Amino acid sequence: MKSLESWGRYPRVEQRTQALTWRSDALPEVSGSVLPHGLGRSYGDSCLNGGGTLLLTSGLDRFIDFDPATGVVRCEAGVSLDMILRLGAPRGWFLPVTPGTKFVTVGGAIANDVHGKNHHCAGTFGRYVRRFELVRSDGSRRICSPDENPDWYGATIGGLGLTGLITWAEVQLKPISNPYVLQETVPLANLDEFLVVARESEADHQFTMAWVDCLARGKKVGRGLLYRGNFAPPQFDGLPLAKSHLSHGIGLAVPMDMPSFCLNRLTVSAFNWLYFHRQNGKPKQRLTHYDPFFYPLDAIYGWNRIYGRKGFLQFQCVVPYSTARDALKDILERSSRGGLPSFLSVLKTFGDIPSPGWLSFPRKGVTLAMDFANRGEKTYRLVEELDRVTREAGGAVYPAKDARMSPESFAAYFPRHTEFAGYVDPAFSSSFWRRMHPVSLPFSLESERASGAPQPQSVLALR
Amino acid sequence: MKKVLVLGATSAIAQATVRLLAARGASLYLVGRNAANLDAVTKDAATRGAAKVESKAVDLNDFATHEALVEGAFQALGGLDGVVLAHGVLGDQAESQATWTATEAVLRTNFMSAVSLLTPLANRFEAQKAGTLVVISSVAGDRGRQSNYVYGASKGALNVFLQGLRNRLAKANVAVVTVKPGFVDTPMTAHLPKNKLFASPEKVARGLLRAADSRKNEVYVPGIWALIMLIIKSIPESVFKKLKL
Numbered sequence: 273m274k275s276l277e278s279w280g281r282y283p284r285v286e287q288r289t290q291a292l293t294w295r296s297d298a299l300p301e302v303s304g305s306v307l308p309h310g311l312g313r314s315y316g317d318s319c320l321n322g323g324g325t326l327l328l329t330s331g332l333d334r335f336i337d338f339d340p341a342t343g344v345v346r347c348e349a350g351v352s353l354d355m356i357l358r359l360g361a362p363r364g365w366f367l368p369v370t371p372g373t374k375f376v377t378v379g380g381a382i383a384n385d386v387h388g389k390n391h392h393c394a395g396t397f398g399r400y401v402r403r404f405e406l407v408r409s410d411g412s413r414r415i416c417s418p419d420e421n422p423d424w425y426g427a428t429i430g431g432l433g434l435t436g437l438i439t440w441a442e443v444q445l446k447p448i449s450n451p452y453v454l455q456e457t458v459p460l461a462n463l464d465e466f467l468v469v470a471r472e473s474e475a476d477h478q479f480t481m482a483w484v485d486c487l488a489r490g491k492k493v494g495r496g497l498l499y500r501g502n503f504a505p506p507q508f509d510g511l512p513l514a515k516s517h518l519s520h521g522i523g524l525a526v527p528m529d530m531p532s533f534c535l536n537r538l539t540v541s542a543f544n545w546l547y548f549h550r551q552n553g554k555p556k557q558r559l560t561h562y563d564p565f566f567y568p569l570d571a572i573y574g575w576n577r578i579y580g581r582k583g584f585l586q587f588q589c590v591v592p593y594s595t596a597r598d599a600l601k602d603i604l605e606r607s608s609r610g611g612l613p614s615f616l617s618v619l620k621t622f623g624d625i626p627s628p629g630w631l632s633f634p635r636k637g638v639t640l641a642m643d644f645a646n647r648g649e650k651t652y653r654l655v656e657e658l659d660r661v662t663r664e665a666g667g668a669v670y671p672a673k674d675a676r677m678s679p680e681s682f683a684a685y686f687p688r689h690t691e692f693a694g695y696v697d698p699a700f701s702s703s704f705w706r707r708m709h710p711v712s713l714p715f716s717l718e719s720e721r722a723s724g725a726p727q728p729q730s731v732l733a734l735r
Numbered sequence: 736m737k738k739v740l741v742l743g744a745t746s747a748i749a750q751a752t753v754r755l756l757a758a759r760g761a762s763l764y765l766v767g768r769n770a771a772n773l774d775a776v777t778k779d780a781a782t783r784g785a786a787k788v789e790s791k792a793v794d795l796n797d798f799a800t801h802e803a804l805v806e807g808a809f810q811a812l813g814g815l816d817g818v819v820l821a822h823g824v825l826g827d828q829a830e831s832q833a834t835w836t837a838t839e840a841v842l843r844t845n846f847m848s849a850v851s852l853l854t855p856l857a858n859r860f861e862a863q864k865a866g867t868l869v870v871i872s873s874v875a876g877d878r879g880r881q882s883n884y885v886y887g888a889s890k891g892a893l894n895v896f897l898q899g900l901r902n903r904l905a906k907a908n909v910a911v912v913t914v915k916p917g918f919v920d921t922p923m924t925a926h927l928p929k930n931k932l933f934a935s936p937e938k939v940a941r942g943l944l945r946a947a948d949s950r951k952n953e954v955y956v957p958g959i960w961a962l963i964m965l966i967i968k969s970i971p972e973s974v975f976k977k978l979k980l
Contacts, residue, residue: 334776334778335782336775336782337778338782
C-alpha cells in the first residue's frame, strides 16, 4: 500500500500501484478494483482508488504515428500533452484544446473531457479524439469512434477512467503559423463588467479567461484581469515569426511543503492587490510564447506544495447565464466571507458546442474555479455550500476538481449518469465513484459527516 | 553514431536511448524478442524523427541466428557505425543456487549471447576501421556478492571480455564502451523496493550517449556509482566475506 496523492493532496488514501508498460498486454490481474492513473493532475479523488489498485499509465508513452500534412497524431494513452506539443509545435501543429497544464496524459484528457480557454469556439478535448482503443477487464478490446462503438465512445469521453483502460488514441491537432500568442489584458472592475467584456471578447478572440481577486467585496466582487488572445499571424510588426523558440519554462521548483502560515488572508490579499495594480487600470497588448500564455503555473514545478502537507481543495462550477450573476456573486462572497483565501481564481465563459461525452462537464454558461487551502472542517463545509448554491442555480461542478460534491448533486449535474453506470467496468472503480454511490453502505454519508467521524473517503476506502 | 544497431531494443534503457537517437535523426535497426512490443518501439522511434527505422523480432538466445542478424543490419542501413547492446536478464539468485539450469540461462543471455554477437560485429568494425560498440553491463560485475553473484558473474565476465576487445580494437579506431548502471527503475526491477539510488532509464540513456559520443572506456551511470564501487571494491576480502551484501 502506498499513499499516492492527487494534485490537491486531499483526500489521502492508501492504494496499491501497478505500472503498465505495453499496450498489447492484457490488464494485470489484481484483487480488488483498479483505476487508470496518468500524471495525477486531477485535484480531488477522481484519480484515486483507496483500498484498490492504480494502473499507472505513464509507461504507455509511445507515439504510433504523426502525419505532418493532416495534423493527426496517434499515440499511447500515457503520452502527455507536453510530449505532443514538443512533437507538433515545431511542425506547425498545436493542441485543439488544452487545459492550464501540459502535464496531463492523453488518457486523462479524454477521461475528464478537458476544456481550455477556447471552449466558446472549440468545445472540449473529446471533440478532437477521432478514435481510441478501450480494453475491458473481460479481455475485450474495442476501437471506439463516432462510427465504431459510438456508445462506448460517448461513455468513455468524460467517463473518469471507469469504463476500462484507454490504451491509445488518435487526436486531430490544429494548425498554427508560429508559437506566439497576441495577448491583451483588460482590467475588470467587477463581475458585471466581466460578464459584458467576456461576451464581447468571444467574437474575435479564440482564447479568453479572467483572473479574479476573490477577496474583493461589495461593489468590487469579481474585480480582476481578463486575458484574451489569438495565435499571432505569421508576421507581426514586420518581424518574421516562423522560427520556433521552444522554451521549457523558467524551471523554478517548490522545494518543500510550505508551512501553512505563509498563506493567509493578508498575504493573499497583498498578492492580489499587487497583481491587479501592476496593470495601471489600462488594457495592455503583448506578444507572448504559448508556454507562459497557456501554462503559467507549469513553470513552477510542484506548485501544489505551496499549500503545505494538508493540501487544498479546488472547486470549479459552471452556471447558466440566466442565474450566473447572482449565483457567482453568492459564491464569491461566501468564499471571501469565509476568510479562506483562494490564491488563484479563474472566471471563463463556456459556449454551447456539444461534446460527444455523456458525462462531459462544460456546458453553456460561466465557469468559476477556486483553490481553497485545506483548513479542515471549515473548508469542507464551505465547498459543500458552494456545491449546493451551484445546484440550486442549475449549474454543475467539475468532478476532476472535486472532493466534496454530494451524490444528489452528481445525479443532478449529469443526467445521463444512470445510462453511464451501465458502461462502468465491473473491475474498475475510484474513490470518487464510490463517494457518489454510497447507497450500498450500511450508514449514511450525511450522518458520518455530522458526527465528526473519520472522513468519508477513508471510510469508503475500506470497501 | 548515425547508423545504429540496438540489441534488446524493448528494454527500458534501450527504449530511452532509442528516443534520444531518433531525436538526433539517426538510422536505427532495432532487435527485440516480442514482435508487438518491438513494433511499438519502432513506430515511436519513426514518429520521433529517426531517419530510418528497421526492426527484427528474434530471440537472441538463439546463437545460430546471430551472423545473419548482423549481416541483415548492415544491409538494411547501408552499413553501421554504432551498436548498443542492451539485452539481459536479472535472473533469480535463489533459483540459480538451486539449479545449474537457472544459472546457465543467466550466463547464456548476459554473457555468451553478447560474445556471440560481438564477435562478428567486432570483426566488421575492425575491418572498416571505425565505429562504436556500446555494451550495457552492470555495477554488479565489479564484485561478487552473495545476493546476486550469478548475475554479477555474467556481467563481470562480460567486462573482462570487453576490456580485451577494447585493447584489440583500439588500433583500428573502434571504441568499446562499457556502461555500468547502478539501480535503474525499470520493469526488470519492478519487484524491488525503490530508494534514492534508483535512476530513471532516461538518465541512464543520457549518460550512455554522452559516454558513446566521447568514446569513453568504462563509465558508471549515474556517476555516483564510481565512488560507491570504489569503496566496495576496496574492502579487504577477509572483511567482505563476513558482510551481508
